[in-house]
Amino acid sequence: MDLTPLRTSRDYRLVFVGGSISGFGSFITYVTIPFQVAAITDDPLMVGLLGVCELVPLLVMAFVGGALADYLDRRLLVRGGEFALAALTGVLLVNALSHEPHLWLLYVVAALTATVDGLQRPALEAMVPRLVRPEELPATMSLQAFSSQIAQVGGPAVAGLLISAVDLAWVYAFDLLTFTASLLCLTLVRAVPPPPDADRPSIRAVVTGLRYARSRPELLGTYLVDINAMFFGMPQALYPFLATQLGGPKILGLLYAAPAVGSMLATLTSRWTGRVHRHGLMVVIAAALWGVGIVGVGLSHWLWLTLLCLTFAGAADMVSGIFRSIIWSQTIPDHLRGRLAGIEMLSYTTGPLLGQLRSGLMARTRLGVGGSIWVGGVLCVAGTAALALALPRFLRYDGKDGMALKKAADDAWLAASAARAPAGPS
Secondary structure (H helix, E strand, C coil), X not given: CCCHHHHHCHHHHHHHHHHHHHHHHHHHHHHXXXXXXXXXXXXXXXXHHHHHHHHHHHHHHHHHHHHHHCCCCHHHHHHHHHHHHHHHXXXXXXXXXXXXXXXXXXXXXXHXXXXXXXXXXXXXXXXXXXXXXXXXHHHHHHHXXXXXXXXXXXXXXXXXXXXXXXXXXXXXXXXXXXXXXXXHHHHHCCCCCCCCCCCCCCHHHXXXXXXXXXHCHHHHHHHHXXXXXXXXXXXXXXXXXXXXXXXXXXXXXXXXXXXXXXHHHHHHCHHHHHHCCCHHHHHHHHHHHHHHHHHHHHHCCCHHHHHHHHHHHHHHHHHHHHHHHHHHHHHCCHHHHXXXXXXXXXXXXXXHHHHHHHHHHHHCCCCHHHHHHHHHHHHHHHHHHHHHHHCHHHHCCCHHHHHHHHHHHHHHHHHXXXXXXXXXXX
16 A cells, blocks of 8 residues: 555644544444444344434534534544544443443434534545645545554454453443544644635535535435445344344454455555546446345355355445545535535435434344345345436546546636635735
């Protein structure tokens, strides 16, 4: 991998290190909360309802966070978010220490975590490109993906071991400790002020971002294809029950980690993606292959085959993510980056959260856990094919033209900003 951004940018190095450590701990909690709900209720629908609790605040806060990220110091927003997430982890720790942990509190924390995430993540995604040189963006995006994949592989695997070995309070305590590193690193990062002549946070500013996204078929395609794939093909709410069928709590972390292993393999072998210019077509193919992998998970009765199918699905999802990120980077002007990051966040979180509810509901029918998974995979493939037919311009999108389009949009905005600026003294 190209490590140039880590060598040349002190601030990006701090963000990378702090985010990697904090992300590792956060994925431990990400696995532990559904496990705790499943342990208390023994009901897949109750686990799926966690997704609803997270979705509702995200639908609002992602837009708010995006507008704030285009107006305020992005570093301050990210650091404030880390403080809030650390405090919420402390609440989970106290709840786990009680004689009878409160189920309702788990849902409240899930909703508040999504609220904070909606405020923080657009600022983080808009801040990172400002910390490196433009020519270093491809390497930076790969490093960001690699950092996330390390957390997604290591966090759930460690969570499974901790859940089976110690009290849940210790699991949450481990996550709380990781926030120390991220907060220290973010404190050392220099300020990241907003772009010149930034739009004030308002409904009008949010609508501007939405209009821009709607005007670009290539952006709409990335959102809709990913939402479809995750809605039908995201069975994470069923992992605690799938683990019970395949080996118990000790393998729960493996189910969460397997897709991330596939993502990491795809990232480490992704040099070929630079030679492909039909980015929309690749997003469609990769999304369909994700669905194929999920079908295999639902039909499998062996742990090794289930993990293999999840790994395959994770690799396909990463390929889709690479090309979606390229399209976003090539088409979004900097002055809209925060607001569009909020819209992107909705696209890649709405599907999985609703998918948890869908899988939980279907698992309560005669289909059961396995049927809910493989039927969802089939619907994912069918929905992807339908969207490909409905979005021909997205399917034909050629990345060779992407950078020229972005440069034209940036130049037009800068010219308009200069025209609005008050004249100086003569």
